[in-house]
Amino acid sequence: MNSSSERSMAVSASRYRESSSFIQSKLSSVIGSMSKIVERVDNYAQDVREHVRIGSKITETVKGKLSLGAKILQIGGVKKIFTQNFKAKEEEKLLKVCQCYLFTTAGPLAGLLFLSTERLAFCSERTIKVCSPNGECIRIHYKVGIPLERILGARESENVKQPSRKYIVIVTDDNFEFWFMGFLNHWRTIRHIQRAVYHV
Template sequence: MSRPASDPNNIPEAKQSTTSSDSTRVPPLSSDYAPYPKLDPKDVAPPPENWTNVSMGSQSQPNQGPATFSGSAATTMPAESNPYVSPAPVRSSSVKTDKMGAVKEVLGKLGKKAAEDTKKAKEIAGNMWQHLKTGPSFADAAVGRIAQGTKVLAEGGYDKIFRTTFETAPEEQLLKTYACYLSTSAGPVMGVLYLSSQKLAFCSDNPLSYQVGAQTQWSYYKVAIPLHQLRAVNPSTSKANPAEKYIQIISVDNHEFWFMGFVHYDSAVKNLQRPLQPARSS
C-alpha cells in the first residue's frame, strides 16, 4: 500500500477534472485496492425499480455492499487506493464539550421538532438515531455532531468551510450539505457530504491517523468527484434492518463510495440524483 506523504501540507487534492479519453479508461488499481465496502451483497436490498439506476454489466469491481451501521468508526486512514480520495492537513483547533450535556441538547432539539411536525420529526429522529448509532458510541457521535455545528458557526457557515477545504471555481456554488458517514475498509468515517454546482465532495469531521515511518501523523479524509464523473447514484436499504439506509455513488471509472447514516435521507437521494437527470431543453 502506498502511504501518504510525510508533509501533509504538500498532499495534493483529489483530481478535479479529466479529459474525455480519461473518463472512459479505468485507471490501474494497486494490489491492495479493495472496493467500497465489505459486506455480503445478500445483506443489502437492491435499489427500488422507481429509482434512477445504471446497469453495471461492465463494472470491473464486484458490488460488495456497504459496511454495517454497528461497525466501529474509523480512526485510521483506510488502505484503499483511489484517485478521488486525498488526505488534508490538520489545523490546530479543537472543540471540547460535556458529553452528557451535549446528548441532552441533541435529544431536546429532536423533541422540539417532534412537537412541530410529528410525522416528519419521527422520520428525522429515526434517521438521527441511526446516525448516532453508527459512531463509536452514542455520546461520542452526538458530541461530534454538535462540535461540527460549533465549527460551522465559528468559521462562517458551510459555504466558507467548503471553499477553504476544497479547490473551487469562482462561479461554483454550494447547493446542499448532508451530515453522514462514508463507509471504508477501516470503518465508517463521520463527516459532511457537499453537493455543489460542479462536484460531489466529502470531508471527515475529525482527522484520521496514518504511519510515516515510526511517526504517527493525522489528516482529514477527503473525497472529491466532479459531477461529469458521476455514473450512478443508487439508494439502498439493509434487508436485515430497513431502517439502515445507504446511498451508493459510482464514478464513470467504476470507483464506488457508500454513504450512510443520513439525517435527511430522502432529500439526499433526490438532490444527489439530480445531476444525472438529462438536461431538458426549454
C-alpha cells in the first residue's frame, strides 16, 4: 500500500470517528431533552390527577370546572373577576391566576388563586352559606386577600400519608398560615409566588 492511500484511509478513519462522536453527542442531547419532557409531562399528569382527586366526586368537580369556565367567559375574563372581587386599583397588575383548593377546617374549598403586584388573593368557585346570629342566612364567595408585604414566605409541604398531595403554605407576618393545594402546576406556582414576595 502506498503512502497516499494510507493517508487517505487515516483521514477517512479520523472523519468517521469525528462524525461518530458528533452523532453520539447529538443523540445524548436529544435523549436528555426527551427525558426532561417526559418528566414534566409525568409531573403535570400527576398534578391533574391530584387536582381532580381532591374534589368530593369527579362529576361534581367537572361540573364545578365547567361552571367556573362559563362564569369566566360571562364576566369577561379572569382579570375582571379579580378586579370585581378584590377592588383592584388601576396600577395593580395581575401576574398569575390558577385553579386550586384552599384547605379549611371544613375541608378543601375549590377556587381561583390570584397573584398580583400587590397581593395574593383567593376566591371560591361556589358560594358558601353564612348565617348571622339572628338566623338570617346568605350565600357569599369565600375570599382571602393577603397584601404581599405581609407575606413572610411561601413554602412547600406534602402530606406524609399521600406524598403526591403537595401544599403551598403561605405564612403571614402575624404567624397565620394559609394552605393551598391541588395546583395543576405546583412547582411553577410556588416559584411565581416566591418571586413576587421577594420583589416587594
